[in-house]
Amino acid sequence: KQEVTQIPAALSVPEGENLVLNCSFTDSAIYNLQWFRQDPGKGLTSLLLIQSSQREQTSGRLNASLDKSSGRSTLYIAASQPGDSATYLCAVRHSNAGNMLTFGGGTRLMVKP
Amino acid sequence: SAVISQKPSRDICQRGTSLTIQCQVDSQVTMMFWYRQQPGQSLTLIATANQGSEATYESGFVIDKFPISRPNLTFSTLTVSNMSPEDSSIYLCSVSPGGTDTQYFGPGTRLTVL
Numbered sequence: 192k193q194e195v196t197q198i199p200a201a202l203s204v205p206e207g208e209n210l211v212l213n214c215s216f217t218d219s220a221i222y223n224l225q226w227f228r229q230d231p232g233k234g235l236t237s238l239l240l241i242q243s244s245q246r247e248q249t250s251g252r253l254n255a256s257l258d259k260s261s262g263r264s265t266l267y268i269a270a271s272q273p274g275d276s277a278t279y280l281c282a283v284r285h286s287n288a289g290n291m292l293t294f295g296g297g298t299r300l301m302v303k304p
Numbered sequence: 305s306a307v308i309s310q311k312p313s314r315d316i317c318q319r320g321t322s323l324t325i326q327c328q329v330d331s332q333v334t335m336m337f338w339y340r341q342q343p344g345q346s347l348t349l350i351a352t353a354n355q356g357s358e359a360t361y362e363s364g365f366v367i368d369k370f371p372i373s374r375p376n377l378t379f380s381t382l383t384v385s386n387m388s389p390e391d392s393s394i395y396l397c398s399v400s401p402g403g404t405d406t407q408y409f410g411p412g413t414r415l416t417v418l
């Protein structure tokens with residue numbers, strides 16, 4: 192059974208810092224990995240999708256990497272801003288599980304002005 | 305991409321009653337997914353809904369408790385039946401439109417059961 196873990200569970204940084212969020216998964220037979228952002232009481236916004244054959248994806252100040260063999264992904268946020276404050280979730284889609292996503296517990300990020 | 309709307313956005317319900325949540329997508333999709341997010345927890349898949357067939361439920365979820373309808377390719381409903389306070393959660397629907405592997409989520413329905 193796939194298990195997804197995110198560390199740290201919570202993170203507080205001053206504005207402007209670069210930061211890294213970590214995601215690990217136990218079964219490396221994944222189809223893709225997706226990072227989401229969730230604002231309090233809201234739905235999920237897709238940030239980046241990395242296919243199993245890819246090493247990284249970039250969108251603006253966000254960069255996500257994937258090391259499938261070691262079961263790890265990182266989300267790098269450059270020059271953090273207060274508007275980045277949210278919970279960040281990673282989710283893996285297993286190769287044999289159709290479209291089902293297995294989610295990590297999330298990292299709650301607070302960027303202080 | 306896909307734009308997904310859910311109704312209601314939130315509700316407060318009494319124990320023993322049922323609530324039906326609607327999910328509307330702006331494009332036709334083969335599969336729609338229903339997730340639950342309990343307070344302080346991450347998301348757990350309840351079931352996958354295909355148009356024209358019975359929904360497929362994940363371990364721990366049953367049709368009698370969470371009946372699902374999928375009358376067409378843009379719409380689905382999830383009913384939370386005979387509610388108890390343990391059903392207090394955010395319920396989210398999700399789709400993965402054809403031609404993309406990205407999964408999109410609706411804004412969620414926040415349910416509180418008293």
